[in-house]
Amino acid sequence: MRAATFFDGEGWRDGIIDLVDGRMLLREESPASDLRFSGLPRLDGVIVGGFTDHHVHLQLVDHTLLHASALGGVVDLGANPAVVAALSAKMRGAENTCENSDGARNASADPCGAKNASESTFSGAFLTPHGTTTPHGTTTPHPTTHPIAVEFAGAFLTPVGGYPSDRDWAPEGSFREIADAAAAEHAVAEMADAGASCIKVASNADAGPVFTDDLFRAIVDTASARGLPVVAHAQGSGEAQRAARLGATRLAHAPFTERLDDDEIVAQAASVAWASTLAIHDADSAERVTAVDNVRRFHASGGTVLYGTDMGNGPTPVGLKPNELAALRDAGITGTALLRALAPQDPRDAASTLLRLPGTDADPALARPLTSADLKA
Known part of the structure; x- marks a missing residue:
């Protein structure tokens, strides 16, 4: 459990993030005003929900890569309606099976949309093979996937x-x-x-x-x-x-x-x-x-x-x-x-993707999916 600062879509608020049944959940709570959470360590960085791209064409890209990205939602503006409707149902139902509650990668068939773990890539931002150095000079955690x-x-x-x-x-x-x-x-x-x-x-x-x-x-x-x-x-x-x-x-x-x-x-x-x-x-x-x-x-x-x-x-x-x-x-x-x-999802919503940013003024390109390992750091 960690105290955290999060973005609610309009501004920054105080909350608490916890690991519940293997899932990270955030609730709005002020540690400063609740003695139950007095002295609770604070998460390094801040939390936002998954971002939204309001103009995409899923039939023209490898949409599986989105599940390891900082996007939590997209708006497709031109596709075969039967195809994109099926994709919508499938991508909303994707489960985060890349990581177990200990932050370790599952050994089962790769759910990250890549041919193998070494090819799991978040194009244009931070997510590269786990434990390697990104273009921004930081080391990434184990990759995670999430619904879109x-x-x-x-x-x-x-x-x-x-x-x-x-x-x-x-x-x-x-x-x-x-x-x-x-x-x-x-x-x-x-x-x-x-x-x-x-x-x-x-x-x-x-x-x-x-x-x-x-x-x-x-x-x-x-x-x-x-x-x-x-x-x-x-x-x-x-x-x-x-x-x-x-x-x-x-x-x-x-x-x-x-x-x-x-x-x-x-x-x-x-x-x-x-x-x-x-x-x-x-x-x-x-x-x-x-x-x-x-x-x-x-x-x-x-x-x-x-x-x-x-x-x-x-x-x-x-x-x-x-x-x-x-x-x-x-x-x-x-x-x-x-x-x-960027219309981030509300991080208080249990269905939202949780992202971690270095600070409130940080470049959104530095955002990465929150992992259970972040709560242990």
């Missing part, structure tokens, strides 16, 4: 001939070409019945046709009737503004086609959240500069920025992406604001 909460949109809804219907990377069944309101109603119902938590609309004027205003609104209205928000891939001149005006409540990418003026930024901040995806652009590209500038002003205006990487778009790490974190800091999102963008 998967929300998904199902298939892209796109106009006939629209993006990404002509892309080789788009898996079979990952898009639906919508010609009219009846087709929209059918597609939304299909995604809802598959378990979707949102609807993904492609509005990429740089890569083909986009929906008329009337058909876009019809999709929004149909989705709303099923309790599903619309997430838009808005690309091309004026598309980010149009998507927001027509009822999308989230953009899958921070706008990068053009610099939004200050009035447009304020309007978007009041009604739309942005998944960041800043690091999909080359470091010195005009698109990156534009996107970072838009995010900086959007955040300053009170807009909701959500950590998202478009995982699967190119050779992205399967796990937390340090380049995305660095880009968010470039946009002025730091400290607790950066943690909020």
Whole structure:
């Protein structure tokens, strides 16, 4: 048992972490005000829940690697609905079988998603073969795995001939070409019945046709009737503004086609959240500069920025992406604001992934899953 400081999604609080029936559980408790815990040793570092990537494509990556990462949840924004629904159920049910209550690795078939223990890797952050030195110069504990909460949109809804219907990377069944309101109603119902938590609309004027205003609104209205928000891939001149005006409540990418003026930024901040995806652009590209500038002003205006990487778009790490974190800091999102963008799970929830950070101001890329060995140090 250890006293601990933890992040509750908004700020830092006091708690106690204990090992119960082989599981580490955190409860909100102030050791300073409860004599039962007087003198309880304090955990070195702080606790946060598993982070969330709000834009991934699980069919385009080795999703098994996520179970040893600092991510506790993902939002898939474009996949075959039957495939991603099955993945969602499977990944939520994954058990932490890499470690027993003594912190030792089980000798049974490898549950970490790697071919063997020496290949268990958390791409882009800290988790390497146990007992070795990481890129950050620290020694890792035994690897652990944890369930991943998967929300998904199902298939892209796109106009006939629209993006990404002509892309080789788009898996079979990952898009639906919508010609009219009846087709929209059918597609939304299909995604809802598959378990979707949102609807993904492609509005990429740089890569083909986009929906008329009337058909876009019809999709929004149909989705709303099923309790599903619309997430838009808005690309091309004026598309980010149009998507927001027509009822999308989230953009899958921070706008990068053009610099939004200050009035447009304020309007978007009041009604739309942005998944960041800043690091999909080359470091010195005009698109990156534009996107970072838009995010900086959007955040300053009170807009909701959500950590998202478009995982699967190119050779992205399967796990937390340090380049995305660095880009968010470039946009002025730091400290607790950066943690909020990562939407960590509530560590008081018994189902959440528990992560350990060196301190309250530490780079989230330094987070690693908490192990029972941490309670013995």
